[in-house]
Amino acid sequence: MGDLIINPPFFPQGAGKRRSYPFHPPSALWRDMPMGLSHPPQMRDYHLLPSFYRNVMPPPPDPRRWFAQASPQLIPQGPPWRWSHKMVTKPKVAAQRVNPPCHCSVGGGVKKSKSMEEVRGVVVEWENDRSRAGLDGGRSMEDLLEGRGSICPVVQLRKRTMEEATFSQKQGEPSDNPKPKFVAVTTLEDVQAVRCAEFHPGGQLYAVGSNSKTLRICAYPKLTDLREEHQTYQPMVLFKRTKHHKGSIYCLAWSPEGDLMATGSNDKTVKLMRFNVDTSNLEGEEVELSMHDGTVRDLCFLEDTTNKSSLLISGGAGDCKIYVTDCATGTPFQALSGHTGHILALYTWGGAMFVSGSHDKTVRFWDLRTRGCVNMVTPITQVGGVSGRHGCPVASLCVDPSGRLLVSGHEDATCALYDIRGGRNVQCFRPHSQDVRSVRFSPSAYYLLSGGYDNKLVLTDLQGDLTLPLPSVVVAQHSDKVISGRWHPSEFSFLSTSADKTSTLWALPPV
Numbered sequence: 001m002g003d004l005i006i007n008p009p010f011f012p013q014g015a016g017k018r019r020s021y022p023f024h025p026p027s028a029l030w031r032d033m034p035m036g037l038s039h040p041p042q043m044r045d046y047h048l049l050p051s052f053y054r055n056v057m058p059p060p061p062d063p064r065r066w067f068a069q070a071s072p073q074l075i076p077q078g079p080p081w082r083w084s085h086k087m088v089t090k091p092k093v094a095a096q097r098v099n100p101p102c103h104c105s106v107g108g109g110v111k112k113s114k115s116m117e118e119v120r121g122v123v124v125e126w127e128n129d130r131s132r133a134g135l136d137g138g139r140s141m142e143d144l145l146e147g148r149g150s151i152c153p154v155v156q157l158r159k160r161t162m163e164e165a166t167f168s169q170k171q172g173e174p175s176d177n178p179k180p181k182f183v184a185v186t187t188l189e190d191v192q193a194v195r196c197a198e199f200h201p202g203g204q205l206y207a208v209g210s211n212s213k214t215l216r217i218c219a220y221p222k223l224t225d226l227r228e229e230h231q232t233y234q235p236m237v238l239f240k241r242t243k244h245h246k247g248s249i250y251c252l253a254w255s256p257e258g259d260l261m262a263t264g265s266n267d268k269t270v271k272l273m274r275f276n277v278d279t280s281n282l283e284g285e286e287v288e289l290s291m292h293d294g295t296v297r298d299l300c301f302l303e304d305t306t307n308k309s310s311l312l313i314s315g316g317a318g319d320c321k322i323y324v325t326d327c328a329t330g331t332p333f334q335a336l337s338g339h340t341g342h343i344l345a346l347y348t349w350g351g352a353m354f355v356s357g358s359h360d361k362t363v364r365f366w367d368l369r370t371r372g373c374v375n376m377v378t379p380i381t382q383v384g385g386v387s388g389r390h391g392c393p394v395a396s397l398c399v400d401p402s403g404r405l406l407v408s409g410h411e412d413a414t415c416a417l418y419d420i421r422g423g424r425n426v427q428c429f430r431p432h433s434q435d436v437r438s439v440r441f442s443p444s445a446y447y448l449l450s451g452g453y454d455n456k457l458v459l460t461d462l463q464g465d466l467t468l469p470l471p472s473v474v475v476a477q478h479s480d481k482v483i484s485g486r487w488h489p490s491e492f493s494f495l496s497t498s499a500d501k502t503s504t505l506w507a508l509p510p511v
Contacts, residue, residue: 206505342359409439429460
């Protein structure tokens with residue numbers, strides 16, 4: 001029997017090195033692991049899964065458990081990646097506590113989290129370094145609302161009064177309870193429907209496009225003085241261009257570096273522009289791309305690591321093709337065929353892969369390294385998951401940052417969860433009463449924000465077992481159809497656009 005191979009649970013300094021150890025725990029405690037394989041970070045074990053996925057499967061065995069059974073004097077100290085042969089072969093001290101204290105421990109004892117009366121609630125925000133994820137096993141929405149469980153400091157927290165907030169436990173019935181109450185911080189008004197809005201990757205500004213052909217870039221306000229009695233005001237417009245397109249602006253996107261912006265329109269063109277963050281202005285000559293023969297419905301940027309340049313992915317109506325454009329030269333160099341209906345949504349989560357959703361009821365996975373479609377699925381859109389059920393046009397989609405879970409929004413008011421690695425449908429639920437036109441994971445991937453033609457924006461809790469009914473709550477509402485909802489890249493706030501001719505920034509006031 002070969003030596004046991006242990007992967008580090010996450011990546012501190014010197015991580016990524018695989019080590020072998022000459023002890024052999026019982027096979028019942030360990031799953032067989034292939035020898036000599038180098039796994040990418042996304043495929044490392046349980047500790048790198050998002051918390052909501054982590055709860056779906058059993059945790060890996062703790063090596064200290066075997067040591068405790070074999071000989072208490074052989075319990076190694078410290079995290080697994082710091083173990084050495086000396087720790088195993090040369091016992092030095094008597095048995096130590098098997099389970100190390102939480103990072104919240106003070107003075108050798110465990111410091112319990114404060115009650116709601118003392119803290120008045122918390123909302124989990126962005127984890128700046130994903131390598132530190134996994135220290136907190138993820139808490140249910142009830143735990144968040146009631147303040148149960150310990151809170152590790154690696155997860156940034158925003159205090160918020162949420163003790164009266166309740167989530168409906170019945171699937172497809174979001175609660176109309178007005179709390180947790182997101183406050184409308186700013187509202188940008190237009191003369192026609194506002195279709196799209198996207199935050200700059202830096203988070204300090206955002207762009208808005210509307211049916212009036214107008215493109216605006218607005219400053220993101222400071223939220224430190226936000227209160228529940230806040231009076232909504234107009235945002236500071238840093239840049240404005242009328243008649244940016246000959247038609248309505250249907251979509252826009254920022255490059256990952258934030259130096260490029262692209263917009264798509266029903267005039268069948270895509271405009272690619274260079275953006276200066278310091279001056280908050282568009283610079284140089286814009287590139288107009290006219291390879292589409294129908295409305296451009298969505299855009300996204302990919303980073304070409306080989307040539308160290310950005311690639312623009314665009315899709316829409318007409319010939320139902322997805323075009324890949326080299327941003328350095330402004331030249332489309334690839335057309336991807338496969339969909340038989342209008343392409344309504346595109347999404348990428350990093351690397352060379354992206355997904356597309358279409359009116360033909362399918363979701364296709366594309367890998368530019370293979371120059372084609374690598375997978376196609378038809379999400380089950382009937383609540384209850386009846387096998388063989390035909391799907392529904394895919395109006396929106398997104399993938400969690402780890403690339404394991406796909407969420408698709410459909411025209412029959414349902415959202416479908418699909419396990420990408422396992423290749424199976426997880427469940428279908430109905431957070432809205434009309435078309436779901438926007439779905440996005442929160443920065444920490446604990447929640448899903450969805451917007452629909454029922455005028456509502458709904459927050460769904462994705463922690464815990466994803467096969468069970470998911471609690472959801474209405475957090476914002478417009479006077480007409482909601483077209484899009486987008487999270488801030490680092491704060492617990494979001495933008496929404498609507499057919500009521502407004503784009504609104506929503507945020508939770510701090511205590």
